[in-house]
Amino acid sequence: MSSSIRKLGPVSVLARELADDGQADFSATAEPYRRELLAHCYRMTGSLHDSEDLVQETLLRAWKAYDRFEGKSSVRTWLHRIATNTCLTALESRRRRPLPTGLGAPSSDPTADLVEGADVPWLEPFPESASDPADPASIVGSRESVRLAFVAALQHLSPRQRAVLVLRDVLQWKAAEVADAIGTSTAAVNSLLQRARSQLDAAQPSADDPVTAPDSPDAQDRLARYIAAFEDYDIERLTELLTSEAIWEMPPYLGWYQGAQAIITLIHQQCPAESPGDMRLIPMIANGQPAAAMYMRDGDGHVPFQLHVLDMHAHGVSRVVAFLDTSLFAKFGLPERL
CATH class of the missing domain: 3.10.450.50 (Nuclear Transport Factor 2; Chain: A,)
Incomplete structure (x- = not known):
């Protein structure tokens, strides 16, 4: 990816270029969604590093298409649609990101030597400041959607299953909206969602014992x-x-x-x-x-x-x-x- 669209400090280079090119209107419209786009790309990829690049790529694609945006959906929906497809393209050439428990091996002997998996693209953590929503009432739901156990379970799904499940169950899109976003039929979306939920239930730990809120x-x-x-x-x-x-x-x-x-x-x-x-x-x-x-x-x-x-x-x-x-x-x- 071009270095011209990477972040430099708290203000992105892309935002500066947009202002220089007379596209300050787009920058002002899109920048408020950067944090939730980062969380969305993180759910899809499991990588904070990759997600930052994918958000920049999303904003670049949106900038290039901004003059064709007709307002048939909200800007937020439009940006998430672009981000989803940007992630799907990137995931075509990338392996899933597990935690050690997701590799399928039994628990290890604590007295044995440590063995490094240098070639494994590991799941990465996600900072609170990047996922914290502006609306305090949404904080609990936002935290649940980036919990390590949930994102690790998403890694067991195919990229399209991940996209469908996140768009339907996290962002609460309608099946028809998801179908239009990823270029498939509503029936295919419903089928992908059913399989994704089934696999997620098998991969996730039991929710019988609720987690404690971090600020309690x-x-x-x-x-x-x-x-x-x-x-x-x-x-x-x-x-x-x-x-x-x-x-x-x-x-x-x-x-x-x-x-x-x-x-x-x-x-x-x-x-x-x-x-x-x-x-x-x-x-x-x-x-x-x-x-x-x-x-x-x-x-x-x-x-x-x-x-x-x-x-x-x-x-x-x-x-x-x-x-x-x-x-x-x-x-x-x-x-x-x-």
Whole structure:
């Protein structure tokens, strides 16, 4: 993709070019939808990095077609339609993005060596600021639609199934609108949706135990205790927070680990920290879930190490995905060093 349409700081280069070319009207019309377009592309691809490029491509395509926009639909619908087809084109040449638990292997031995899957395009986390809607009443639904478990389950669907399910069940489009958007029949959309829902139900974990909202007092208290356990290097204290069947995974490593004791053993075996103060964590929200950015001691400071995204329920933390891709720290607006 041309570097001329990549983002530069808080204002996109594309927006500047539009203003220079007398297309400020388009920029003013389209820019308010950038964040929700980013969330839409993330649901489709599972990649924050790819989604940023796809949003830029979407806005470029929309800019070129703006003089032909007849207003038969809302600008929001029109932009989502372009974004959907931009994603479908991109996904033709890209593999699905799993988490380690999605690879089909059983849980791993926490005392064994870590094995890196360098050639696997891993699912990435998503910052709260990019998905937070302007309407507070929509926050809960927006968070649910970017939860890691949901986006990971979407990876089991074909690209067209993903598009249909997201447009129908997340954006609440009518079947006829979806059919028109992706160039198929209403009957085909209904068939794709039925199969997608069935596969999603099989791939997603049970929803019997509702997740705790990340900004609730209970979640904030648990996250504070989770952070304190690492910063004090009191790893055994984590057993008070983890459920008995909790899962820990660390992309890009292929293994995943189940059970509080296995997780404690793994951390003692593999974590480079040795004493209190070696780790510092910043509380945050990612994928509509409690999260923390972990920094590891390096000389007289601390440098990025992992991003932890937590599944938190009434009875404890049931899953931690610790992303080791430190390039994500900048995407979350996190400092380069503490």
